Amino acid sequence: MPRYEVTIEKDACDGIFACLTRDPRFVEGADGLAKIDPGADPVYDCEGSVDDDAERVVATFDDDRLEEARQAATACPTDAIVVEEVDG
Template sequence: MTRYEVSVEKDACDGIFACLTRDPRFVEGEDGLATIDPNADPIYDCEGDVTDTPERVVAAFDDDRIDEARQAAAACPTDAIVVEEVGE
């Protein structure tokens, strides 16, 4: 499976939450901006490593759901979300 990273740039996020409807791992954070919670998806038992700093949220996954993450990134009107493959 492909390993990939999903990052949310907090300065660019406006809290529009178009990403939430494309990928349930995206949730509203305490700061009112989008964040990533691998445990938020009630359908999949998802695991991922999440780092949350004042500048960005970065999550690494090695599942087959990269297309959902890409759809969430494409739906973001402020281009705050980036999805990158980082290996196999």
């Protein structure tokens, strides 16, 4: 399975939340911007690490849901989400 990172750039996120309809791991944060919560998916047990700082949210996953993350990134009208495969 691929290992990949999902990054949300907070400055670019406008809280439109098109990503939420493509991947249930995306949720609305208290600040009105998109966040990533691996446990938010009601169907799949999902594990991942999430780093959230003042500039961005970066989540790393090692599962078979890369395409869902890519669809969420594609749906973002402000291009705030980047999905990249990473090594080991």
